[in-house]
Amino acid sequence: MQKNWYSKLLAWREKHITPQQFILFLSFVIGVFSSLAAALLKWTIHFIQKILVEGFSLSHVNYWYLIFPIIGITITLLFVKYIVRDDISHGITRILYAISQRKSIIKLHNIWTSLVGSSITIGFGGSVGAEAPIVLTGSAIGSNLGKFFKLDQKTLMLLVGCGASGAIAGIFKAPIAGLVFTIEVLMLDMTFTSIVPLIISSVTATVVSYIFSGNAFMFQFPEYEAFAVHRIPFLILLGLVCGLVSLYFTRGMNKIEGFFRKQKNMFVKLAIGGVMLSLLIFIFPPLYGEGYDTINALLTGNSDGVMARSVFLNFGSSQWILVIYLLLIIFFKIFASAATNGAGGVGGIFAPSLFVGALTGFALAEVLKIIGFAVPHANFALAGMSGVMSGVMHAPLTGIFLIAELTGGYNLFMTLMIVSVVSYITIKIFEPHSLYSMRLAQKGELITHHKDRAVLSQLHMENVIETNLTVLQPQMTLGEIVKIFSQSRRNIYPVVNPDDGVLMGILLLDEVRNIMFRPELYKRFTAEKLMISPPAKININLSMEKVMEIFEDTGAWNLPVVDEQNRYIGYVSKSTIFTSYRHLLVHYSDE
Numbered sequence: 001m002q003k004n005w006y007s008k009l010l011a012w013r014e015k016h017i018t019p020q021q022f023i024l025f026l027s028f029v030i031g032v033f034s035s036l037a038a039a040l041l042k043w044t045i046h047f048i049q050k051i052l053v054e055g056f057s058l059s060h061v062n063y064w065y066l067i068f069p070i071i072g073i074t075i076t077l078l079f080v081k082y083i084v085r086d087d088i089s090h091g092i093t094r095i096l097y098a099i100s101q102r103k104s105i106i107k108l109h110n111i112w113t114s115l116v117g118s119s120i121t122i123g124f125g126g127s128v129g130a131e132a133p134i135v136l137t138g139s140a141i142g143s144n145l146g147k148f149f150k151l152d153q154k155t156l157m158l159l160v161g162c163g164a165s166g167a168i169a170g171i172f173k174a175p176i177a178g179l180v181f182t183i184e185v186l187m188l189d190m191t192f193t194s195i196v197p198l199i200i201s202s203v204t205a206t207v208v209s210y211i212f213s214g215n216a217f218m219f220q221f222p223e224y225e226a227f228a229v230h231r232i233p234f235l236i237l238l239g240l241v242c243g244l245v246s247l248y249f250t251r252g253m254n255k256i257e258g259f260f261r262k263q264k265n266m267f268v269k270l271a272i273g274g275v276m277l278s279l280l281i282f283i284f285p286p287l288y289g290e291g292y293d294t295i296n297a298l299l300t301g302n303s304d305g306v307m308a309r310s311v312f313l314n315f316g317s318s319q320w321i322l323v324i325y326l327l328l329i330i331f332f333k334i335f336a337s338a339a340t341n342g343a344g345g346v347g348g349i350f351a352p353s354l355f356v357g358a359l360t361g362f363a364l365a366e367v368l369k370i371i372g373f374a375v376p377h378a379n380f381a382l383a384g385m386s387g388v389m390s391g392v393m394h395a396p397l398t399g400i401f402l403i404a405e406l407t408g409g410y411n412l413f414m415t416l417m418i419v420s421v422v423s424y425i426t427i428k429i430f431e432p433h434s435l436y437s438m439r440l441a442q443k444g445e446l447i448t449h450h451k452d453r454a455v456l457s458q459l460h461m462e463n464v465i466e467t468n469l470t471v472l473q474p475q476m477t478l479g480e481i482v483k484i485f486s487q488s489r490r491n492i493y494p495v496v497n498p499d500d501g502v503l504m505g506i507l508l509l510d511e512v513r514n515i516m517f518r519p520e521l522y523k524r525f526t527a528e529k530l531m532i533s534p535p536a537k538i539n540i541n542l543s544m545e546k547v548m549e550i551f552e553d554t555g556a557w558n559l560p561v562v563d564e565q566n567r568y569i570g571y572v573s574k575s576t577i578f579t580s581y582r583h584l585l586v587h588y589s590d591e
Contacts, residue, residue, distance in 0.1 A: 010150060020193070023155060026145055027162045027197035031204030034138035034166030038205070039212045041115050041134050042171065048123025049289060065125065065282040069340075070274035072124020076117050077270055077344030084113045089341050092132050092348065092436040095139045095160065095186060104156035105147065110140035117346030125281055125288045127336035131171055132348020138167030139186075158194055161186055162201040170205035172218060174405035177398055178202035184395035185436060217408045218292070219299055225376040227414040234375055238364055239387055239419040243426025245330065245360050246391025249353065250427070250435045252334040260342025273343020280336045284329050285310055287336045291355035298362045298381050299407075319370055326363040330356055349392065349435060357388030379415055382407060386416045387423035394427070394434035396420040461540055461547075464577050465561055465570040471496050472527045474504055478515070479522030481530075485509060494560055495531040496568045503560055503568040505531030537562050540569055548577065 013022060052068055080088060088094075088110065098106045118133035142163030146156040161182045169178030179195075179202050263269045281287045286294040286306060297305040303322055310325070337352045361384020365377040382403050390399035400416045403409070470488050472481065472495045484493070491509035496502065507530055515521050535554040538547055538561045550559065551574050561569045 013149065019155075022149070023158065023197050024200060026142075026149075026159060027200040028204050030138065030142045030145065030159060030162045031166040031169075031201035032208055033141050034134075034163055034201065035170030035205035035208035035212075037111075037115060037137045037141070038134045038167055038170035039209065041119055041130050041137075042213075044115075044119035045123045045130060045289070048119065052124065053288070062285075063282070065285065065288065066278045069125040069127075069277045069281055069288075070270075072120050072122075072126055073274050073277070073340065073343045073345045074270060075124075076121045076126075076346055077266065079117060079120070080113075080344065080346070081266065084109060084117070086113075088114050088117055088133075088136070089346055090132070090348070090436075092135060092185065094136060095164065096436060098139075098143070099157060099160065099186065104143055104153060104160050106136070106140040106143040106160065108140070108144050110136055111144065112137070114140075114346060118348075121340060121345035121347050122289050125277070126340040126345040126347055127277060127281070127287045127289070127291070127333065127352065128340045128345060128347020129290055129349065129351025129354075130347065131168065131350035133346055134171055135164045135167045135348075138163030138165075138170075158197060161194075162197050165198045166201040166205035168402075169202040170209045172402060172406055173206050173209045173213075173215075174402055175199075175202040175206040177402035177405050178205065180397040180401055181395065184398050185393055185434070218406045219296055219382075220407075225379055226411055231375060231415075232418065234368065234373065235383065235415060235418045236422055238361060238380060238383055239422025240426055241364055242357060242360060242384055242387030242419060242423035243391050245356060246353075246388050246423060246427045247430050249334055249349075249356060249388065249392050250431055253338050253349065253435060256335060256338035257342055260338065266344065270343050273339040273345075276339040277336055277343065280332050280339075283311055284325075284332060286329055286355075287333060290351040292351070295355060295358040295381070295385070298358055299378050301377070303362075319366060323363050323366050323370075326359045326366075330359050330363070350389075353389045353392040354385045357385035358382075360384040360388060379412065382409060382412060383415050383419040387419040390420040391423040391427040392435055394424065396424040461538075461542075461544070461561070461572070464572050466573065466576065467570040469494060469571050471568070472507055472531075473498050474526065474528035474531070476527045477523050478512070478525040478530070479519075481507070481512070481527060482516050482522070485516065492558055492571065493527075494568050494571070495527050500565075501567040503534075503537065503562050503566060504528065506534045506560065507531045534560050537566070538572055539564070544577070547572070548574075551577075 017025070052064070053062075080086075086107065086109065094110075095106070098104055114133035114136045118128075118130050122128060122130055139160045140163065142159035142161070143156055146159040151159070164186050165178040165182045167178070168181045169175045172178075179198050182198055260269055260273065263272065294306055297303070307322070307325060333352055333356050337347075337349060340347055358381045361380035361382065362377055364384070365375050365380035368375050369377075386399040386403040389402065390396040393399070399420045400413065403416055404413060469490055470484055470493055472484070472493045474495055474497065481493075493507040493509075495504045495507055497504055505528075507527055511532065512525075512530055515525070535556045536550050536559055538550060538559050540561055540563050542550075551557075557575065558571055558573045561572050563569060
């Protein structure tokens with residue numbers, strides 16, 4: 001009965017709604033649910049934090065900071081280990097992997113498990129962001145809606161992008177940032193037809209977010225100064241600093257997380273990471289949670305609020321003490337974030353990159369002020385956020401538009417553009433990939449922003465294998481072979497053992513052309529004596545990209561295909577692959 005209902009629904013949709021109309025409808029639905037998920041995640045995090053830390057004194061250190069983070073990570077670890085039973089960390093990386101290697105299929109549980117795990121982790125003090133988990137949630141919504149309606153891989157990829165756009169737009173109330181984030185960080189080449197659904201998801205998610213949380217900007221700052229030409233050298237300096245900080249952030253996070261990956265015992269990870277995180281938060285309270293309160297304090301000029309509940313209160317409140325304090329937080333932030341995820345927590349680097357960027361910009365402005373150059377602290381804090389995000393994610397447009405939309409500081413575009421571009425160029429000199437894509441790129445599993453690899457990944461071996469070649473048996477005589485030659489139009493003949501189907505070699509027409517017209521040799525030579533080894537064998541399970549690498553390495557145009565037991569399956573030719581590639585490329589880019 002259920003299958004009958006499901007089949008009727010699919011049939012009705014195919015009959016009454018065109019594919020283009022249906023994609024637009026789904027992009028709207030994805031935008032709504034992505035934004036609702038973002039609102040639920042933010043509310044849950046703030047609810048937990050309100051219960052735990054709202055009553056803390058601002059002028060005294062609080063020893064609960066030594067306990068809360070460990071409790072949160074422990075609960076999350078047990079939730080993932082015994083309920084989810086799957087890896088749900090590094091949300092953006094998992095989306096990139098799904099696009100690259102899993103035909104844009106994201107597991108159904110990712111719709112809710114990342115939301116639960118990250119809310120517990122961050123609510124109890126985990127020093128990570130909620131954005132990557134909610135992007136994974138939104139992308140999972142899009143992927144599973146597409147699977148439910150039996151949509152093709154190209155459409156699934158688009159719906160995954162719609163979920164990501166809606167999630168970013170919903171959590172930040174930033175529709176343009178949601179769009180450009182998907183294009184810069186996640187997706188393959190976009191056509192105009194693809195852009196429209198992304199826009200619908202972003203705008204819809206933003207409207208839903210306005211309905212639930214009002215139209216106030218996420219970060220408030222009362223004063224900012226307009227762009228001035230004489231500050232360009234200082235902005236270039238800030239961009240260089242942000243690029244180097246991004247490099248430290250990227251390599252430091254990768255190395256520390258690598259240390260945690262080497263620890264096989266989850267309780268050892270929990271002990272090391274939990275203790276490290278709790279001690280860091282106790283010494284530097286701004287490391288608690290996402291850190292957005294600290295950013296707001298800097299933007300509003302409340303630098304004393306940044307040092308609240310800190311042991312550094314006893315050292316006074318001079319300008320250099322504040323600078324040193326901020327620099328120490330910048331240095332230790334990657335340890336806190338990596339310890340959170342390494343110990344078993346769930347969260348992303350989106351918020352940490354914004355946090356580190358704000359502190360970097362504010363600290364540089366404070367240093368310039370001390371040595372006699374007056375620059376606006378709020379402007380530099382905002383530009384620092386854009387610069388570090390652009391460097392860490394290798395996404396300058398996302399950094400520029402996100403900060404402008406988060407603050408309403410659209411007059412800061414020139415400032416944001418200069419710092420973001422300089423930061424991006426700086427880190428590209430040292431790191432070709434973002435922190436998100438670094439691991440996949442090292443494994444050769446990343447195809448996003450690489451159209452050739454993307455199209456090749458969608459070619460299937462069964463569609464390019466030729467099975468109409470005449471198979472020879474090893475004991476066939478030259479006379480029998482010549483008769484086969486006379487009836488065939490091919491010049492390659494696989495020699496296969498008739499007992500087990502194993503490919504023994506190949507016989508080329510050119511190799512026997514000089515003896516095939518000598519009847520006296522017809523019984524002397526057999527296929528086994530005349531055959532040669534092929535330049536290479538293609539395993540049926542290899543990716544098409546690996547297949548093309550083998551063709552390039554051998555210089556061959558035709559190669560045999562075998563299974564794991566070396567049994568002959570068929571032949572594949574480079575020309576057939578090129579033909580299929582061209583057809584798929586046309587379909588892939590079809591408007």
